[in-house]
Amino acid sequence: MYRRYVNVLRSPPHTDGTPGSTRESRHDHRRLARAARRYPRPGRRRGTVEVYGLKRHFDSGAAHLLGELVTQVHPQFDLEAYVTEVGALVPPLELKDRVRVFSDGLRSRLPEDYPQALATLLSILGEELAEGDGMFTTSWYLMPVARFVEDHGLGHPEISLDAIEQITRRHTGEYAIRPYLDQHHEITMERVRTWAGSPSLNVRRLASEGIRPRLPWARTLHRFVQDPTPVLGVLEALRSDPSPYVRKSVANNLNDIARDHPDAVLDVLERWAAESPTPETEWISRHALRVLVKNGGQRALALSGVTGGEHVRADRLVLSPATIRLGESVTLRAEIRNTDRHAHTVAIDYVVHHVRNNGRTLPKVFKLASVELGPGESRVVEKRHPVREITTRRYYPGTHVIDLQVNGRVVATDEFDLVR
Template sequence: MAHDKEPAPLLKDLLNPKALARIGRAAAQVHPDFDERAYLAMARKGLEDLSIMQRLSHAADCLRAHLPPAYPRALKIVRQMAPLLPGGFADMVLPEFVGRHGLDHFELSLEALRELTPYSSAEFAIRPYIAQDPEAVLALALRWAEDENEHVRRLASEGTRPRLPWARRLPLLAAEPQRTRPILEKLRADPADYVRRSVANHLNDMAKDHPEWVLDLLEGWPTQQPETKWIAKHALRNLIKAGHPRALQLVGATLGAKVRLASFDVTPRLLRLGQTLQLKTTLVSTADQPQKLVVDYAIHYVKKNGESSRKVFKLRTLALEGGAELTLEKAQTISDFTTRVHYPGRHAVELLVNGLTVAQGHFELKKPKA
């Protein structure tokens, strides 16, 4: 039986006073005149009330305030700091420094982002540069797509994603997907899974605005190759969940799947926050030949205003032999986390096979105990 993992810590909590202290120590190591104590006092002030992106911006601005006034000299210090830090989300403060304070030194700053991205990631920091001069940055990103460093190659795709979560939107790239196509073409068979995942997410962003364009593109790619096949499946995940015929066909799912539902159980019917929902279904093939099935489920979450919001989850993708019977189970803990707050009420549950609803159930989420 599959179980959901416990939710990860909030990303913003990774940029905490301890991480700020590490950044301050690195700055002092490189630049002896750096006032580490003053930096920390400024950077820690009001930190708890800030969101994920506000924390990055605040820490970067505090760093700028305590480095030499001349940007090229300050940037040299920031570049020297990067190898002294452990890497990871908190250290994105360094590229954020470049993103917020380097636009007047365009070429110097872009080269710094290429250098800094292997230590954390410059996917947020590069976006103001794209907004200022998209042609120049896209031409540079196309060269980065051939860089020997996989982090730089990933930046070419991730930094130009139209709908990168938490990041500044790029309306031009969202409206004209062909602008980043040459980058994605270069990266579609990249040896690094890290890079291919970014390509898939980039295409998934595009599919929200231009589904047919994405399908046209992928239908021209060699999806029989394992790397490209994975990209297509991951890029089309939302279209597959929605039952889009071309998307299902592209990943090999059987259109108009022939199955009979033997059972669909949603238990328990009454839950409290923190308890586990159990789903169990048995499907029987009514076809003579094997069928590829994409089995998902959807929960209609009750919103604060009493309306509902449908969220589709993966259950399993499988090949079902003619006449065969298969039982699938899923356990999902109903807990609040960053992107979802639960409200009491009746939650509908759907079982989907190749995008079509084949069964429905529900559970009642009770109010938390006082």
């Protein structure tokens, strides 16, 4: 597969005669972008990178691509040995370990002097990405460069933080920054506060995403789990950010914090609603409160603009079919009605009590709809729920209970049987 991928890179670059010149570098990166488009792009599901699809890209073909790019600026780089080593080591590994193999192979073949080796890698980064464009699709091949800084740069925090900023303009530095927050906390947080005011939306996003206490795929930042005050201070500068890409990160960060410190997040969002009643801040608040709204917290519900859950009734929840097999779907259907003389906007969720392998159950809340009901109005709500295994969830045979809840209050229950 990778032959047609790397053949594009094997054609000689157009240069102005100066090795490593800007014209040559820009041309090489244009050729790299065209080559990357020929290579099957990592898949997405619901806006999230599919880990296994991305994992498969880090093979000997990708090693050839990245290694040849390094060779163009550092001719002493042993490309053949690099490709052979990566190809031998990565097949049994998962994504993060594959990226580590790529990174360690770069470290052993670049100059021993870290600043010199880092400068070599920074020279291959290419042009800055547009908003949210291609972090894990177009520029996925830069993951080992970020990992290089993460694993090998802690002895040089200042230039490594400079590098993380440059990397995040083309890919992301949200994982590379984590050990610096642990081992060089004050220096790194000072840099993060500066990034929050950057003209680059990619860098502003890093200021939030890099300090998320529970960032997926990353080490937990336990100091921020215990005390999120420094994180909340950074987010103040981003509460009305014009970029949806940045605002989504801010909302996800607050949602992380709300799992451990719900009152602290509610205090912040209530103050923001009073001080900064903009559409941007309202969007952040609504998306940051996902977990708290699902749990039925009254302050969270009020901030989200939902009311009157106590006046809403459900005329029986019906699940069909009553028995399914793995890979099939169950349909939820219920009629809800507002018994009040006033209109209300309500948040409707459903809770699946998944049967575990020990016979116990584990509840998981899913969003169904937000509905505005006039005085005395009834509405039929329906949702098809697929029962299929994903990387984070396995299903076991047995009776699965589903609760329908309105504004966090259970109003109806039914069940279905999952059989082999």
